[in-house]
Amino acid sequence: MRLQLLKAVTILCFLVSPSLWATTKTFNDCTVDKLEGTIMVQRNDGTKPFPLETGSTVQKGDTLTVYDKSWVILRTHKGDQIGVDGGTIVTLDEYYIEGPDRQIRLILQKGFLLLRTNGCGSRQSFFEINAGSVVTSINDTHSTLSYEPAKEHLNVQYFEGKLTVIDKDNELKFQDMHTEHNWENGKKFEEVAIPVDEVDVVNFNRFFNAEPRLAPTDNNMLLRGNY
Numbered sequence: 021m022r023l024q025l026l027k028a029v030t031i032l033c034f035l036v037s038p039s040l041w042a043t044t045k046t047f048n049d050c051t052v053d054k055l056e057g058t059i060m061v062q063r064n065d066g067t068k069p070f071p072l073e074t075g076s077t078v079q080k081g082d083t084l085t086v087y088d089k090s091w092v093i094l095r096t097h098k099g100d101q102i103g104v105d106g107g108t109i110v111t112l113d114e115y116y117i118e119g120p121d122r123q124i125r126l127i128l129q130k131g132f133l134l135l136r137t138n139g140c141g142s143r144q145s146f147f148e149i150n151a152g153s154v155v156t157s158i159n160d161t162h163s164t165l166s167y168e169p170a171k172e173h174l175n176v177q178y179f180e181g182k183l184t185v186i187d188k189d190n191e192l193k194f195q196d197m198h199t200e201h202n203w204e205n206g207k208k209f210e211e212v213a214i215p216v217d218e219v220d221v222v223n224f225n226r227f228f229n230a231e232p233r234l235a236p237t238d239n240n241m242l243l244r245g246n247y
Contacts, residue, residue: 047097047117049079054230057090057106080115084108086131093228098122100147103134103227113150121145124158132166134227139182153206157184164224174203177216179224 052072059072064081078084078094086092086108094102097117104110108131116123120142126133128151137147139160147158151167151174161181167174176185178194178201185192188206198221199213223233 044119048115049077050094050096050102050112050115052076052078053093053095053101055090055092056230058087059090059092059104060085060087078112080112083111086110091227096122096124098138098140100124100137101135101228102126103136105132105134105227107131108133122147124148125150128165128167130167130169133164134224135161135163135165136228137161137181153188154203155186157186159183162224164220172203172205176201176203177220177224179216179221 052074055072055074060069061072061078062069062083062085063079064083069085072078072084072092084092084104086104086106088106091103091105094104096102100122109129110131110133111127111129112124113127114123114125120140122140122142122145124147126149128149133149135158137158137160140147149156149158149165151165152169152172154174156165156174156176159182161183162179163181163183164177165174174185176183176194178197178199180197183194185194185201185203187203187208190208192201192208194201196213198216200216201213202209217237219234219237226233
């Protein structure tokens with residue numbers, strides 16, 4: 021009886037092990053899903069910068085420089101999409117995915133990010149974007165962030181999902197969908213959120229579909245990107 025039980029346990033271990041391995045595999049890089057134009061990557065080991073290609077990977081410590089009229093969409097192993105638009109410099113300061121855990125920290129030195137991300141309920145997880153003295157905490161959200169370091173100006177366009185911004189004074193959890201918010205020098209600029217221009221919503225979806233974007237309307241001069 022004990023011998024039969026031992027055989028059964030051994031067979032079960034062989035059957036289960038591959039699936040357990042699949043859920044505990046560690047990833048320290050994300051895949052280039054789509055791109056257009058010139059995007060240069062600088063490794064943190066000081067090697068010569070090189071251009072990104074579709075299907076290549078970006079890893080922890082890499083700094084991406086996205087030139088004008090260029091853009092790239094990165095995809096994590098959890099299905100998150102991180103769009104980086106023209107005129108942007110961003111560093112993958114932390115990148116670790118294993119099982120239910122997702123630990124990502126981006127340093128947005130300047131430029132424009134578009135986020136289409138999934139939720140992650142693990143207590144060990146975080147997804148942060150540092151822009152000057154302001155930290156944006158990402159969960160499952162459709163949002164955009166733009167940062168101008170000269171004025172320490174952060175603009176956040178929030179469409180839906182869970183998003184939190186932590187500045188020098190407060191922690192703001194976004195609730196009103198399709199709103200726009202601004203920070204300067206680490207402080208919230210306006211008390212009342214601004215409605216997002218409908219063109220921005222259209223362009224957000226066009227970006228991830230790799231479609232040409234519409235020009236901004238006259239009342240939306242903050243809109244960034246390539247058209």
